[in-house]
Amino acid sequence: MTIVENHEFPMARTCPFAPPPAYEEIREEEPVSRVRLPDGEWAWVVSRHEDVRTVLNDRRFSADRQHPDFPQLVKGEAASRRPDEERTLITMDAPEHGPARKAVLGEFTVRRLEALRPRIQEIVDGQIDALLAGPQPGDLVDSLSLPVPSLVICEMLGVPYADHEFFQEHTVKVIKQSTPPEERWAATKAIQGYMADLIAEKEDNPPEDLLGRQIVKLRENGTYRRTALAGMGFLLLVAGHETTANMISLSTVAFLRNPEQLAMIKADPGKTLNAVEEMLRYFTIIDAATARLCVEDIEVGGQLIRAGEGVLALGYSANRDPRAFENPDELDIERGARHHVAFGFGPHQCLGQNLARMELQIVFNTLFRRVPSLELAVDVDELPFKDDANIYGLYQLPVTW
């Protein structure tokens, strides 16, 4: 059999509201197929909803990004891999992963997060006050999308918000595809070093914040290491920063383009949580980042995948799979989209997903109620979408009201 890789990955979006056009062709014609990666290696892509869930929830697929055979989506990344790098939750496998995740999960339970609701509401209101007090057009990214999740995660972790410009600047470098590997490494190290210093200050008298409580808890079970906690803090800060911010911006554009959908949540805020799920599905801002390495032969969607082979689980394709979602390319906040894989699936499914849901719910319910005349200040075509980032979104969102 000749082996042909018909496509190169990662594939850029050509429309802000749709996956790359080739996804549909792959999903319908060759749902598990070989593709070419930037370094010239090949990997499988898995594109159907059911198969993506299988890959992300089977122990025969490893998340160990330090493994030499792990599929690399950024050119030159393999050469700069550092085996001594501190492992974070994202790169761990069982049996190491479960206990490490469970050590911090208590901070993210639905009930615990619910207690933060009034404070998040206050933060959202404060940012909208500032937007309305400022000049028109205003930039929604700068005034609302970025500061809300940033303020929230900083308060949770016990990170001074005054330092946000420092980690914002470095976070951008970490997630931009065009950042040279050496620079990405330096940016990662800078944030982790900052975290380690901050944690060191908390060690003597651990405060009542997430990092402080983690120091106490991990000491109690004898597993406390400052560098490991700094790695966790880095992950939570970066993940809590960019993801929700981009979803706020993109969803705002989608609501303004679909006034009938917006009218539904304004009439009944009880529908907003379903709208959040639909927005997550519709945009799937982290797509091919859910790569895995097969460590034991397994058949997926009728295709044998062998140990040592790389796999990209295409979340965006899964979330537009008509087998799982009727009329998948339509934005329909009432469809019941909760089985989407925008937060991933399986043991690595997003730790902060319920925080993100609550932030988005509060923002949508507050923004459109308080600023009913909100409009885009430029055409959608002129908006600076993040075509070059691992996390899709908007650099700026000029609005008037």
Next chain:
Amino acid sequence: MKIIVDTGKCVGAGQCVLTEPALFDQSKDDGTIIVLNETPDGELAEKAREAAHVCPSQALSLEE
């Protein structure tokens, strides 16, 4: 209907609690599933089916 959980598989995503807080809760310590009512019926049984459908780790199964 009987709800069966495998806490060893549970990854603490909390999707079940979001689906129906009258049926499910999470351990304060490690976020894993706690079933509040193992034998729901009527509307609650429907909620249990939805929770099983969205559970990311298949920790939740139903005996109908």
